[in-house]
Amino acid sequence: MPKNINKAYKSPFQLAKERFLKNKLAIASIFFLLFIIGAAIFAPFLTDHDPKKGDLLLIEHAPSEEHILGTDGSGRDNFSRLLYGARISLTVGFSAMIFTLIIGVVTGAIAGYYGGIIDNLLMRLTDLVLALPFLVLALTIIALLEKVTIGIFVTIIAITSWPTLTRIVRGSFLSLREQEFVLGARAIGATDRRIIFKHVIPNAIGPIIVNATLMMATMIIAESALSFIGMGIPQPNPTWGNMLSEAQNIRILRNHPEAWIPPGLGILLTVLAINFIGDGLRDAFDPKSNP
C-alpha cells in the first residue's frame, strides 16, 4: 500500500461516510442512541432494584431518594423498569429489523434478479401480506397464543413488515440487473453469486440500509403500541409500552407524571434519533436528495 492512499483516493463508501459525519443532527442522534443502549446494557450497575419484583407496601409512591422515579401500581421501581424496559424495546426493534432485513433482501433479490414466475409468485405474496392490517393480524396471533415471548413478538413484526423491504430490494435489483456493468460482469463469465454480491448488492445497499433503519423506529413504536393496549410483552416484564399503559389510569396520569413521562420521552426520543440517523444515511448515500 502506498503511503498517500488515505490522502487522495476515496471509495464511494468513504465519501458517504464523510458526508454522514458532517451531519450534526445524525451524529448527535448516534450519541443519544449509544447513551440509551449503554443505559440498557449497564442497567444492573445503575440500579439495585429488580424491575419485576414489586413491594406491596410501596404502591404508587412519589419519587424519593431510594426510588428516584417513584414506584408503580405493583410497587416496582419505575427507574429500574425504565432502564430494563429500554433493553426490551431496543432488542425487539433491532432483532425485528434484522429478521425483516434477511427475509426482505433474500426474497427481493430472488424476485428482482431472476424475475419470471418466481418474481410473480413473490409479488402476489407481498400483496397478500400488505393487504392484511398489521394490528388486526398481530392481535389475532397474540390472542391465539397462550404466552407471548420476545421471540414470538419479533417474528410477528417481521412476518408482517418484510414486504415493504422486499419491494424496495426488488426494485433496485430490477434496475441494476439491466445496467451495463452487470452485463459486463456477465461478459467476463462471472457467476450469478459473484454478480449479486459484488455488483448488485453494493449498489443497492444505500436504500436498503436507510429503509431498515427507518423500519426499526416503526418497530419500536409497534412494540410500544401493542404493549400499551396490553397485548405486547406481558407483565411483569418491563417495556416502555407497558409502563405507559399505567397512564391509562386517570389517577396516575394526573398525580404521577414521573411514572409515564420518562418512558414516553424514551420512546419519542429514541424513535426520533433513529429517524434522524436514517435521514442522515439517506443524504449520505444519495447526495442528490438533499442539495
Place this chain on the structure above:
Amino acid sequence: MRNPAIAHQEKLVEVQQLKKYFPVKGGILRRQIGHVKAVDDVSFHIYKGETLGIVGESGSGKSTLGRVMLRLLEPTEGNVIFEGQNISTLTQRELRPVRRSMQIVFQDPFASLNSKMSVGELIEEPLIVQTNLSKRKRKEQAAALLEKVGLQADDRHKYPHEFSGGQRQRISIARALVLNPAFVICDEPVSALDVSIQAQVLNLMKDLQDDYRLTYLFISHDLSVVKHISDRVAVMYLGKIAEIAPKHALYTNPHHPYTKKLLSSIPTIHTNSDKNTVPKQPVMHQDIPNPANPPSGCVFRTRCPLAHDRCSIEQPTYTEIGPDHYVACHLYDKGGDTSHTS
C-alpha cells in the same frame, strides 16, 4: 492499413441466420401479441485480425446483435460459431471458459463500470473470475495494462468517479483486454465521448489491435468513425444487413439505396474537395418503421426512392456484386427489374 490478403484467411467468427425477437406483451392478461424483430436472419463472418464495422440508425438492432453474439441475450434462432465452436448451443456454465476469448466494450463509460469498485479491482476482476493467478501477479498485470491504455499504474487505487469519460473508456478497454481475448465487440465505444477524445481512443484501439492481434466487431452509428477503423463494413437496417463490403468498396461504390442515403447524409465541410463522396441525395424524412410491424417484402421499401412492385412482395436475397461485396436489393438480383438502376 492491414494487409488485404488477410481477407482470405481463416474465419474467427461466423454468424449463421441469427435472429433475436423480443416479445411484445399487451392487454390485461399480458399475452404476447407480437414481437420486435431486433435481429432478423443475419449472417456474416469475421476474419481473424480484421475489424468489421456495423453501422445503422438507432433501432436497427446493431447493439442487440453484439449482445446476442456474446450470449448476453439469448438468440431466438441461429448459430454463432466462434473459433470453430458453436457457442449458441452451450449452456451458460459451459460458455464461461469461452468468455475468456471474447470480450465487449460498452458505449456508456459511466454505466459500464461498477462505481463501487476501484480501478484495480475492476481490471483484476476478469482475472479473478477466469484464472488462478496470485494476487501479486494480478496486480502486476493490471498495472501493466493501465499503462498500456495510457493511464498510470498508480491510478488503480482510484475510483471511476475520479475519471473523465475518455479515461473511463480506457479503463473499460483495459478490463476487456486483461484476459488477452481474441475477439472484442466494441459497442459504440466512442459515441459518448467528445470528438477530440474520440480520435485518441480510436487510435488507442487500433494500436492495441496490432499489439494484441485482436479481431474487432465495431458497432457505431457514426460513418466516419467506422470508416476510420474498419476493414469491412456491414450496413444494418431494421434488423437485417442491407449491404456488406470491404470498406473502400462500400464508401466509394455503394449499391444499396439505403447505403447511398446514409453516405450522402455525412455532413462535410468542403463539399467538392472529396472526390470519393457520393453525389448528394435528399435526406430521408420518414423515421425508421416500427420494428414490431416491419414492412412486407424489403424492409427498406417505405423509405426507398427506387422501390417498385416486387419490393413489397418478395424479400431480397444477397447478390454478390464484387469481391466480398454483397447487397440485399431487388435492383441487383438477376430476376429483378433493373430499369431503375441508378
